[in-house]
Amino acid sequence: MTDSYDIIVVGAGHNGLVCSALLAKAGKKVLVLEANDQVGGAAVTREFADGYSVSACAHLLYQLQPSVCKDLGLKPKLATSNMQTIALSEDGRHVRYSGASVAGVSDSDTRSYQAFHKRMARYADLLNTYLNKAPPRLGTTDFRDLSTLARLGFDIRRLGKEEMREFLRLIGMNIHDELDERFESPLLKGALSLDAVLGTHLGPRSPNTIMTYLYRLAGDHGRLAVPKGGMGSVSDGLASVARAAGVTIRTGMPVARIIVENGRVGGVETTAGERFESLTVVSNADPKRTILDLVGARHVETGFTRRIDHIRMRGNAAKLHLALTGLPRIDGLSKKDFAERLVIAPDEHYVERAFNPAKYGECSPEPVVELTFPSFRDESLAPTGQHVMSAVLQYAPYQLAGGWNDDARNAFLDSAIAVIARYMPDIESRIVASELLTPADIEREFHITGGHWHHGELSLDQFLFVRPVCGSAQYRMPLDGLYLCGAGTHPGGGVSGAAGRNAARTILRRERAA
Amino acid sequence: MTIQEVHQGRLRTPFYSRLAALDTVNTWHEWKGYTSTDELYCAETEYFAIRNATAVFDLTPMTKYRIAGPDALPYIDRLVTRDMTKVRPGRVAYAVWCDDQGQVIDDGTIFHLRDGEYRLCSQERHFAWLNAAAIGFDVTITEETAEVAALAVQGPTSFSILSRMGLAGLAELKPFDLMHVDFEGVELMVSRTGFTGDLGYELWIAPEKAETLWDKLFAAGEVTGIRAIGTHALEVARIEAGYIAVYEEFLPADETVRTGRTRSPLELGLNWLVDFKKANFNGRRALAEEMRRGSTWRLVRLDIAGNKAAHHSYVYANEKGNKTEIGFITSAVWSPVCKQNIALGTVKMPHGKVGDNVWVEIYYQREMHWSRVMAKATVVGEPFWFPSRRGATPPGPY
Ligand SMILES: Cc1cc2nc3c(=O)[nH]c(=O)nc-3n(C[C@H](O)[C@H](O)[C@H](O)COP(=O)(O)OP(=O)(O)OC[C@H]3O[C@@H](n4cnc5c(N)ncnc54)[C@H](O)[C@@H]3O)c2cc1C
Numbered sequence: 055m056t057d058s059y060d061i062i063v064v065g066a067g068h069n070g071l072v073c074s075a076l077l078a079k080a081g082k083k084v085l086v087l088e089a090n091d092q093v094g095g096a097a098v099t100r101e102f103a104d105g106y107s108v109s110a111c112a113h114l115l116y117q118l119q120p121s122v123c124k125d126l127g128l129k130p131k132l133a134t135s136n137m138q139t140i141a142l143s144e145d146g147r148h149v150r151y152s153g154a155s156v157a158g159v160s161d162s163d164t165r166s167y168q169a170f171h172k173r174m175a176r177y178a179d180l181l182n183t184y185l186n187k188a189p190p191r192l193g194t195t196d197f198r199d200l201s202t203l204a205r206l207g208f209d210i211r212r213l214g215k216e217e218m219r220e221f222l223r224l225i226g227m228n229i230h231d232e233l234d235e236r237f238e239s240p241l242l243k244g245a246l247s248l249d250a251v252l253g254t255h256l257g258p259r260s261p262n263t264i265m266t267y268l269y270r271l272a273g274d275h276g277r278l279a280v281p282k283g284g285m286g287s288v289s290d291g292l293a294s295v296a297r298a299a300g301v302t303i304r305t306g307m308p309v310a311r312i313i314v315e316n317g318r319v320g321g322v323e324t325t326a327g328e329r330f331e332s333l334t335v336v337s338n339a340d341p342k343r344t345i346l347d348l349v350g351a352r353h354v355e356t357g358f359t360r361r362i363d364h365i366r367m368r369g370n371a372a373k374l375h376l377a378l379t380g381l382p383r384i385d386g387l388s389k390k391d392f393a394e395r396l397v398i399a400p401d402e403h404y405v406e407r408a409f410n411p412a413k414y415g416e417c418s419p420e421p422v423v424e425l426t427f428p429s430f431r432d433e434s435l436a437p438t439g440q441h442v443m444s445a446v447l448q449y450a451p452y453q454l455a456g457g458w459n460d461d462a463r464n465a466f467l468d469s470a471i472a473v474i475a476r477y478m479p480d481i482e483s484r485i486v487a488s489e490l491l492t493p494a495d496i497e498r499e500f501h502i503t504g505g506h507w508h509h510g511e512l513s514l515d516q517f518l519f520v521r522p523v524c525g526s527a528q529y530r531m532p533l534d535g536l537y538l539c540g541a542g543t544h545p546g547g548g549v550s551g552a553a554g555r556n557a558a559r560t561i562l563r564r565e566r567a568a
Numbered sequence: 569m570t571i572q573e574v575h576q577g578r579l580r581t582p583f584y585s586r587l588a589a590l591d592t593v594n595t596w597h598e599w600k601g602y603t604s605t606d607e608l609y610c611a612e613t614e615y616f617a618i619r620n621a622t623a624v625f626d627l628t629p630m631t632k633y634r635i636a637g638p639d640a641l642p643y644i645d646r647l648v649t650r651d652m653t654k655v656r657p658g659r660v661a662y663a664v665w666c667d668d669q670g671q672v673i674d675d676g677t678i679f680h681l682r683d684g685e686y687r688l689c690s691q692e693r694h695f696a697w698l699n700a701a702a703i704g705f706d707v708t709i710t711e712e713t714a715e716v717a718a719l720a721v722q723g724p725t726s727f728s729i730l731s732r733m734g735l736a737g738l739a740e741l742k743p744f745d746l747m748h749v750d751f752e753g754v755e756l757m758v759s760r761t762g763f764t765g766d767l768g769y770e771l772w773i774a775p776e777k778a779e780t781l782w783d784k785l786f787a788a789g790e791v792t793g794i795r796a797i798g799t800h801a802l803e804v805a806r807i808e809a810g811y812i813a814v815y816e817e818f819l820p821a822d823e824t825v826r827t828g829r830t831r832s833p834l835e836l837g838l839n840w841l842v843d844f845k846k847a848n849f850n851g852r853r854a855l856a857e858e859m860r861r862g863s864t865w866r867l868v869r870l871d872i873a874g875n876k877a878a879h880h881s882y883v884y885a886n887e888k889g890n891k892t893e894i895g896f897i898t899s900a901v902w903s904p905v906c907k908q909n910i911a912l913g914t915v916k917m918p919h920g921k922v923g924d925n926v927w928v929e930i931y932y933q934r935e936m937h938w939s940r941v942m943a944k945a946t947v948v949g950e951p952f953w954f955p956s957r958r959g960a961t962p963p964g965p966y
Pocket residue numbers: 064065066067068069070087088089090093094095096097111112113114115116117253307308309310338339340343348371372373446496500501502505506507508509539540541542546547548549550553
């Protein structure tokens with residue numbers, strides 16, 4: 055038996071959910087098929103040890119687009135908001151920053167930071183306008199493309215002559231040089247470096263890490279929050295909105311292939327052999343998986359296939375979850391500081407040095423760490439009095455030389471705990487259980503090729519007009535009826551919903567035009 | 569004192585010793601890393617061997633790829649614009665392949681050697697593109713240019729000569745057929761293909777047997793006349809046959825920088841090679857769009873008044889010329905066999921319909937001074953040279 059839908063969405067990641075909800079609100083009959091048993095993709099809350107739950111990948115909310123919340127009437131419940139970043143120092147003299155304010159650094163650094171933040175926030179706002187619409191195509195005569203392009207030029211020009219020059223100077227630059235020129239505090243430089251490179255296969259001296267930093271600030275100037283119930287609650291909220299709009303969501307249904315008939319999309323077939331018909335299929339899976347595995351190269355053309363195949367998307371961020379008997383001791387922190395975001399990146403060279411081995415397929419002997427104790431403000435995540443720690447570890451290359459076998463995993467886990475223990479000497483004695491998710495695990499469990507945070511490296515050659523690939527940056531793929539809506543498309547990853555929303559709007563606009 | 573030979577850094581084909589022995593004028597050029605002869609004694613005489621006797625051309629430098637594996641057919645079918653499912657084992661297909669924009673990368677011949685095993689021959693190298701096209705297919709692509717020595721044996725007496733060599737089954741070989749025969753214990757492939765528009769064959773053999781093959785062939789040809797030829801003679805025959813050539817009628821799309829300088833198969837008169845019934849092939853979307861919107865260029869065959877070859881000439885819509893330029897000549901030659909001044913050219917649509925008259929601006933030089941004529945030309949539909957012997961099976965003895 056086959057069912058027929060206007061639109062089938064492959065994957066119930068948060069972008070797939072945003073996309074399907076908007077399509078259903080516009081009157082479409084939408085089916086979402088998700089491989090996992092839970093909705094949310096990399097934005098989920100999972101139990102990793104008996105009684106202990108955590109946001110499995112994404113744990114901090116800072117990019118959710120207001121436009122998405124507004125269009126869907128979504129209001130995530132937050133356990134913590136307006137969080138500080140505390141850059142940990144072994145001697146307890148930590149540096150703190152949030153928004154435009156900074157503490158624990160010299161007066162001159164304070165002034166520099168305020169100026170730096172103001173400028174970055176301004177550029178991020180400019181960038182953000184373009185994250186919320188499909189990027190214009192180059193070399194067309196389409197009015198929409200031309201006006202967006204003209205607008206982009208105008209907006210950059212409107213910064214003023216000086217600022218425009220500064221923007222164009224910075225956008226391709228590495229963050230290290232910029233931070234080194236502006237600041238004295240190694241700790242501040244280390245933490246800001248980490249902000250720029252989180253989720254990428256880039257070090258602070260890699261080109262375009264200012265751009266990745268701006269990307270992080272776009273949306274909400276980097277204001278940090280932790281959703282109540284973990285990141286899964288955001289996805290669950292989106293799923294409720296989608297269902298209320300009439301979307302059918304079926305989990306535990308991996309799609310084996312996107313059916314192509316007579317040179318166009320005709321539906322999907324699940325691994326169990328169930329077929330669903332639809333002339334429009336929107337994939338929330340990453341571009342490589344969608345085109346090379348689900349569609350198959352033979353149904354698309356060679357130039358396009360080659361570009362898709364060449365997308366750089368080798369993840370480098372691992373996730374570490376610890377179940378703890380209680381909060382560890384950290385010098386120089388007060389109790390309430392456990393609600394904040396803690397980072398281990400004592401100086402900017404530390405971050406670059408952590409990256410060095412990753413270039414050669416080895417993991418950092420001393421990883422950089424971003425960590426939170428989400429249970430501190432959310433009792434639902436751990437048994438009473440006990441806690442969970444959620445940490446992003448870099449760098450853990452997807453293609454580890456020698457592979458991610460048990461020895462390699464244990465070695466990386468040990469070095470991560472050793473680094474953390476420098477700041478939390480009693481941490482080891484408090485560990486009840488742990489879970490390490492390497493990019494290889496993330497690939498397997500969340501069906502993200504390379505386990506990459508953004509479904510594709512965030513770099514200028516894979517950004518804006520050329521994301522995911524040159525010539526196909528507008529969600530519509532060169533196969534009739536096929537669209538992408540995930541992080542691999544413009545603007546990129548993070549729990550933002552921008553890609554899902556832009557994709558839905560593109561699809562609806564096309565339907566109206568047709 | 570003796571003058572030493574200067575090394576040119578060019579490869580020599582397995583037939584080099586035989587060509588060098590016949591060579592009297594020492595004019596060689598580079599062809600994809602190999603040294604290849606322009607002419608051996610006199611291009612005119614060599615040309616007449618093609619049309620009146622038998623000419624032998626060393627086409628070893630022709631780029632050859634072996635394509636094999638379970639997905640070989642779907643792979644090739646998606647690579648080229650024509651329907652390859654219709655090309656049975658033992659058949660050869662002329663084909664073009666395009667990029668995603670529907671612009672021609674190259675043309676060539678595809679030999680269906682055995683079930684699921686193909687050889688693709690082209691003038692240019694395409695290893696990178698062929699490998700990109702292999703993403704997602706279970707195929708192996710092997711560059712075998714150096715592993716296969718090849719000779720074109722073309723002309724009215726070619727069938728007789730090869731028959732005299734004792735190649736069994738030759739009489740039944742139809743145009744674009746291929747067969748494998750034993751030649752002194754190694755496999756010789758014979759295909760009824762060529763670049764001259766005449767009766768002719770191509771012989772493909774392991775390099776070790778190349779010289780023996782050559783010697784046997786020339787021995788068999790002695791009574792009726794057989795000549796080795798260079799590229800100059802072949803070029804005249806090529807234009808007479810109306811065949812397009814890379815870097816003349818089109819540029820490889822993947823090497824061309826300026827927009828609008830490439831050509832689609834539709835713009836090269838190859839509509840018959842583009843099969844829109846296939847669900848997908850490289851360039852299909854763009855070519856379907858071109859069909860809807862109309863092409864920009866059209867390839868024309870021109871019969872030009874007078875006898876001055878129209879090399880590189882502009883083509884105009886009217887005799888006055890100015891402001892009515894519609895295109896230019898890409899290949900031109902005086903055709904000895906047709907007694908016609910012929911050319912291939914590219915003109916803007918909608919100009920150049922068969923039967924249209926256009927004007928060709930020909931510059932020519934006589935003792936340093938330049939002169940110019942506006943020659944009237946007619947667009948013709950058929951190749952200039954298409955003898956009936958080319959299609960006859962079995963070919964007659966001459
Ligand atoms: C370790 C790590 C930490 C991160 N931390 C943060 C953070 O703190 N803050 C933040 O904002 N972002 C973070 N991110 C990034 C963020 O999680 C992702 O960018 C975002 O979740 C991507 O959302 P998506 O909907 O586009 O794709 P995904 O969430 O990957 O969803 C894709 C969905 O498609 C499904 N799917 C794939 N193939 C198939 C198939 N064949 N059939 C059916 N379903 C299929 C998958 O199962 C998945 O559910 C992190 C990422 C990682 C890897």
